[in-house]
Amino acid sequence: GQSLEQPSEVTAVEGAIVQINCTYQTSGFYGLSWYQQHDGGAPTFLSYNGLDGLEETGRFSSFLSRSDSYGYLLLQELQMKDSASYFCAVGGNAGKSTFGDGTTLTVKP
Amino acid sequence: NAGVMQNPRHLVRRRGQEARLRCSPMKGHSHVYWYRQLPEEGLKFMVYLQKENIIDESGMPKERFSAEFPKEGPSILRIQQVVRGDSAAYFCASSRVGTNNEQFFGPGTRLTVL
Numbered sequence: 001g002q003s004l005e006q007p008s009e010v011t012a013v014e015g016a017i018v019q020i021n022c023t024y025q026t027s028g029f030y031g032l033s034w035y036q037q038h039d040g041g042a043p044t045f046l047s048y049n050g051l052d053g054l055e056e057t058g059r060f061s062s063f064l065s066r067s068d069s070y071g072y073l074l075l076q077e078l079q080m081k082d083s084a085s086y087f088c089a090v091g092g093n094a095g096k097s098t099f100g101d102g103t104t105l106t107v108k109p
Numbered sequence: 110n111a112g113v114m115q116n117p118r119h120l121v122r123r124r125g126q127e128a129r130l131r132c133s134p135m136k137g138h139s140h141v142y143w144y145r146q147l148p149e150e151g152l153k154f155m156v157y158l159q160k161e162n163i164i165d166e167s168g169m170p171k172e173r174f175s176a177e178f179p180k181e182g183p184s185i186l187r188i189q190q191v192v193r194g195d196s197a198a199y200f201c202a203s204s205r206v207g208t209n210n211e212q213f214f215g216p217g218t219r220l221t222v223l
Contacts (some may be wrong), residue, residue: 035212042113042200042214043152087151096165097142097212101151 002026002090011106020073020103022088030091032064032071037102038084046073046086046093048109076107077100111136113203113215114183116177121221128188128195130218134203142202142212145174152200158184191222 004024012018022032028052031050035043047055049064049071061074075082093096115134122128134141139160143151154168158178169176173191178184188195198219202212 035214038188042216043202044209044214048211081162089152096154096167098154099144 002028002092002098004088004090004098006086006088006100006102006103009104009106011108013108014080016078016079017074017076018078018105019107020075020086020088020105022073022089024071024090026069026090026092026098028092029066032062033089033091033097034060034062034073035087035089035099036084037087040102043087054085078107080107080109111211113138113201115199115201115215115218117218118216119183119219119221121160121223123223124192125190128191128220128222130186130188130199130201130204130220132184132186132201132215133202134184135213138203138205138213140204140206142204143184143186144200144202146198146200146217155186188220192218193222194219196222 006011012058033048036046037043047062049055050064052064052066054063059076064071083106085104087099087102089097089099097100113135117132136188141158143155146152154170156176157165161180173189175187198217200217201215
């Protein structure tokens with residue numbers, strides 16, 4: 001089976017940098033993805049790491065260490081609109097993905 | 110290029126009735142995934158389908174729930190004899206291939222069972 005752990009809540013101020021960690025246990029690993037979900041909305045894809053290292057997309061970066069079964073999402077220059085839930089998801093066999101329970105990010109002025 | 114479409118957006122059913130949730134994947138996508146989300150919780154995988162095939166239904170309850178993705182038309186998630194515990198948001202996602210990379214999500218169907 002697969003399980004993921006991520007913090008339930010994170011609070012930061014506008015302009016700051018925040019890191020959301022994700023650790024996983026999996027019987028088969030095909031990459032770590034991150035999704036953003038605003039309250040009541042559809043999850044939207046942010047990034048994917050198939051190999052170790054850092055992937056950068058604008059203000060968002062994601063990191064993966066397969067040997068440590070660990071990854072993180074880094075959000076820079078936080079804006080109020082970044083307040084949302086962030087989910088890490090592990091890809092498993094045959095396309096199935098397992099999602100973490102999500103981290104609620106609150107950005108304060 | 111239209112995104113993933115789901116309908117209805119909101120569905121109210123009384124206990125014992127049937128609920129049918131529809132999902133039209135993005136154009137060119139032949140892989141569909143269904144997830145359930147309870148308030149303040151994460152997305153729980155239910156089923157992964159390709160056209161006319163169920164690939165993985167390990168997250169589907171054994172009774173009352175079924176899913177299909179016919180050759181023509183949308184994917185359907187069917188819940189028979191609904192109970193209050195079925196109340197949740199049901200999201201559909203699609204991808205071009207069986208990928209663990211990017212899945213595109215629909216807006217979800219909010220099912221309320223009275």
